[in-house]
Amino acid sequence: VTYRPVDSGTFFAEPDAALYVHVPFCTKKCHFCNFAITTTHNDDLRERYVRALIREIEAAPDSVPVPNSRVSAISIGGGTPALLESEQLARILDALRGTFPIATDAEVGVEFDPATVTPTKARELVDAGFTRFSVGVQSFENDVLDRANRAHDADRAREALDVLGAEHRERRAFVNLDLIYPLPGLTGDAWLEGVGHAAGLTVDAVTLYGLEIWPKTVFHHWRDNGRLGLPERDEEVRYHLRALELLRAAGFRPGAASAWLSPDSSGPYCRYLDVVWSGQPVLGFGVSSRSTVGARSWNNVSSIAGYVQAVDERRLPIESGCHRTAAQSMRQHVIRGFKRGYIDPDAFAAEFGEPLGAVFPSQIGAVLAAGLVSERDDGILELTDEGRILIFNLVHVFVEADERSSPAAAHIGVAFDEERQTT
Ligand SMILES: C[S@@+](CC[C@H](N)C(=O)[O-])C[C@H]1O[C@@H](n2cnc3c(N)ncnc32)[C@H](O)[C@@H]1O
Numbered sequence: 030v031t032y033r034p035v036d037s038g039t040f041f042a043e044p045d046a047a048l049y050v051h052v053p054f055c056t057k058k059c060h061f062c063n064f065a066i067t068t069t070h071n072d073d074l075r076e077r078y079v080r081a082l083i084r085e086i087e088a089a090p091d092s093v094p095v096p097n098s099r100v101s102a103i104s105i106g107g108g109t110p111a112l113l114e115s116e117q118l119a120r121i122l123d124a125l126r127g128t129f130p131i132a133t134d135a136e137v138g139v140e141f142d143p144a145t146v147t148p149t150k151a152r153e154l155v156d157a158g159f160t161r162f163s164v165g166v167q168s169f170e171n172d173v174l175d176r177a178n179r180a181h182d183a184d185r186a187r188e189a190l191d192v193l194g195a196e197h198r199e200r201r202a203f204v205n206l207d208l209i210y211p212l213p214g215l216t217g218d219a220w221l222e223g224v225g226h227a228a229g230l231t232v233d234a235v236t237l238y239g240l241e242i243w244p245k246t247v248f249h250h251w252r253d254n255g256r257l258g259l260p261e262r263d264e265e266v267r268y269h270l271r272a273l274e275l276l277r278a279a280g281f282r283p284g285a286a287s288a289w290l291s292p293d294s295s296g297p298y299c300r301y302l303d304v305v306w307s308g309q310p311v312l313g314f315g316v317s318s319r320s321t322v323g324a325r326s327w328n329n330v331s332s333i334a335g336y337v338q339a340v341d342e343r344r345l346p347i348e349s350g351c352h353r354t355a356a357q358s359m360r361q362h363v364i365r366g367f368k369r370g371y372i373d374p375d376a377f378a379a380e381f382g383e384p385l386g387a388v389f390p391s392q393i394g395a396v397l398a399a400g401l402v403s404e405r406d407d408g409i410l411e412l413t414d415e416g417r418i419l420i421f422n423l424v425h426v427f428v429e430a431d432e433r434s435s436p437a438a439a440h441i442g443v444a445f446d447e448e449r450q451t452t
Pocket residue numbers: 055061062063064106107108109140141142143163164165166167207208209238239240241242243
C-alpha cells in the first residue's frame with residue numbers, strides 16, 4: 030500500500046447533489062410521449078398532489094438516505110409542471126428550501142409547453158426563484174404539431190418564446206427549447222428551417238431530440254399499421270447532420286450529447302443534468318421519480334392515486350430499488366458520460382482503480398472505429414456529430430445483454446420494444 034499526501038479540501042469534499050420533482054399533468058397526451066402523465070383536469074387532484082409532494086419532501090430526512098452535500102440544482106419536470114399555479118410551484122420550492130441545504134446560486138429549472146407560457150407566469154416564476162425555463166416546441170409546423178397531438182400551434186410557440194426571451198434579456202432566465210426530428214409530416218427542409226428559426230431566437234440552448242417510438246404510444250400503433258410515414262433512416266441521419274452544421278455555422282457549441290448552447294450563453298446547459306450524468310446524488314420526488322445516492326437507486330410508483338395514498342398514509346411511495354455492482358457502476362459511468370458528451374479516462378481510472386481501455390476494450394474500440402467517438406489530444410473521448418445523433422445506439426454498446434431493456438438499434442425512427450432504459 031502506498032500512502033500519498035492528500036488535499037483534505039478535495040479528499041473530504043462531498044459532491045454537489047440535485048433534487049428532482051415530477052409533476053404528471055399535461056393538457057393533452059402527445060402521440061410520441063411515454064412519460065407518466067395524466068390529462069385529467071381536476072384542480073382538486075392537482076392540489077392533493079402538491080400537498081403529497083410537500084409531505085414527501087419534508088419527510089425525506091427521516092425516511093431515505095439524504096446526502097450531506099449542498100444542493101446545486103433543482104429540476105421540476107414532467108409532464109408539464111407549468112400547468113400548476115405559480116403559487117403551487119413556489120410552495121414546492123419553499124418545501125425543498127426548508128428541507129435541504131440549497132446553494133444560494135442553485136439552478137432552479139421548470140418545464141413548460143408553449144400553451145402554458147404567459148408573461149405573468151414567467152414573471153411570477155422568476156420572482157419565486159426559478160432560473161431555468163425549458164419549453165417543448167418540437168416543431169414550428171402546424172400540421173406536424175397537429176399530427177403529434179400537441180396542445181399548441183406554431184404561433185403559440187413563437188409567442189411563448191418571445192415571452193421567455195424577454196425574461197432572459199431582462200432577468201437573465203436561462204431558456205432552452207426542444208425540437209424533435211423526424212416527426213410524421215415534417216419534411217427535411219422544414220426541419221432545417223425550424224432549426225434555423227430556433228437559432229435566431231433569444232435563447233440559451235436548443236435541444237435536438239431524435240424521435241423515440243415507445244410501446245403503447247399512438248405513434249407506435251401507427252408504425253405497426255404502416256401509417257407513421259417517417260423518412261428512411263439514412264435520410265434522417267443526413268438531415269440531423271445538416272441541422273448540426275447549421276447550428277455550428279450560427280455559432281452554437283455542444284452543451285451535452287443532444288444540446289447546443291447559443292453563442293451568447295455562458296452555459297452550462299443544465300446543472301441538474303450535470304449532477305445526474307456525473308453520478309452525484311439525486312433525490313427524486315413525485316410519481317415515477319428516480320433517486321440515486323452512491324450505488325443505490327430507487328424509483329417511486331407511477332400511479333398518481335397510489336402515490337397520493339401512500340404519502341397520505343405515511344408510507345414510502347417507492348416501487349423498486351437496486352444496489353449496483355462495481356461492474357454496473359462502471360457501465361453507468363460511461364453511459365452517463367456519453368450522454369453528457371464526453372468521458373475522461375483519467376477520471377474513470379481514479380474512480381474505479383482500473384483503466385477504461387482495460388475494462389471496455391472491445392466497446393471503446395467499436396465506438397471509435399464506427400466514428401461515433403473521437404479521442405482528443407488530452408485523451409478525452411468525445412462524441413462526434415454522428416455519435417450525438419446516434420447516442421442511443423452508442424450507449425447501447427455499453428449495456429450488458431442481461432441489462433438490456435431496449436433493442437440495439439434504438440434510435441431515430443426505430444421502436445423501443447420494451448421498457449424505457451433507466452440509466
Ligand atoms: C417533459 S417534456 C417537456 C415539457 C412539456 N411537457 C412539453 O412537451 O412541451 C420533455 C421533452 O422530451 C422530449 N420528448 C418526449 N418524448 C419524446 C420522444 N418520444 N422522442 C423524442 N423526444 C421526446 C420532447 O422534446 C419534450 O419537449
